[in-house]
Amino acid sequence: MSRLDAIRGSSLPVSHNARAIAALAANPACDRRAVLDGAGIDKSGIVAHLGFPARFGQSPFAITRTREFKAIVKADDGAHVLRLLRELGLPAEEAKYHDVGAASGQEARHRRTMDVLGAAAREATALVDRPLLKLGVAGHEVYLEPDVIAFQADRRFHVVAIKSFPIIDGQADAGKVSAAAREAAVYVHAMRDLFGRLGLDPEGVSHDVVLICPKDFMNFPTACLVDVRLQLEALKRQLARLARIDTILDRLPPDLSLDLRLDGETPTRPAAELGAALSAIPARYAPECLAACEMAYFCRDEARACGSLEALGRSVRDDLGGIQSLDLAIELMAGGHVPADHAAIAERLGFVRRILDEAVA
Secondary structure (H helix, E strand, O other): OHHHHHHHOOOOOOOOOHHHHHHHHHOOOOHHHHHHHHOOOOHHHHHHHHOOOOOOOOOHHHHHHHHHHHHHHHHHHHHHHHHHHHHOOOOOOOOEEEEHHHOOOHHHHHHHHHHHHHHHOOOOOEEEEOOOEEEEEOOEEEEEOOOEEEEOOOOOEEEEEEOOOOEEOOEOOHHHHHHHHHHHHHHHHHHHHHHHHHOOOHHHEOOEEEEEEEEOOOOOEEEEEEEOHHHHHHHHHHHHHHHOOHHHHOOOOOOOOOOOOEEOOEEOOOHHHHHHHHHOOOOOOOHHHHHOOOOHHHHHHHHHHOOEHHHHOHHHHHHOOOOOEHHHHHHHHOOOOOOHHHHHHHHHHHHHHHHHHHHHO
16 A cells, blocks of 8 residues: 555545445546545545636535435434335334434444444344444545435345435436435445444345435425445446556556645645646546546546547447547548548448538538
């Protein structure tokens, strides 16, 4: 880990949370994100100093609404949770309620979580509120806090994710559901890891996550089951990749450093020098990164400056496989010199151009 520490420099490592870990799985082939997260680098501080501050995240209003909705869902020892579990066909007539959050200190809460989950495995039905899990990420152990964990009479635990975006007429925003599924997969993976350490069957943690959201435009909770197996596989691949991060580091300049050289809380490193160091780590930008990664605006500007097809999205890049730049795509579309290995793509681009010319005419 000394190489990652050298890349981070004098700053303290930033702790991961479930949302940050889920973002890893959203773009698993991005070396830049893997190195920054593996080193525990403050990505928000980096991009702010470079003039590309992150522009995503919840507003104070949304955070307050989420907190209020969670309070409604968890009221009366999780009465709404039990009702929704029954509506989903999961037997939960009665449940013993455990609030792990009362323990003080992270390590104490984690030990209490292990004790409660071990005991809950012998109960008919249990609701475990505010548990604290641990997960290894790039050599660091990070703490994670799911909303609720429900144990059912079919001897399986289910992670319950409580979100404030609405389900309207049985439908919810696909992007938000996908993000919630990736985040919930982190909790499922951490739970299965904990079960292994407790000597329990990891498959005792269901891959079906209970997603609870407001119904229509009210604060009345409704729920659905979300299968997160695909997100789990992507997450496991990325975590394994971080564990083998030396293969990425070997391709980077040996003296690479992203140290902000903080004077108190003020970065003193020249922005141009920092930007050049950051550009030495290959990125895999796509427009979807704007909703999930703090580095997105810097990477987008970089992709545009070099004429990369990445800036147009993954579908365009995949359709034009083997072509790295927008300039080359335009040249092939214009019917100029066509290398033999690009003949098939040049034919497709020429066909698209003919259709466009006919439509314009």
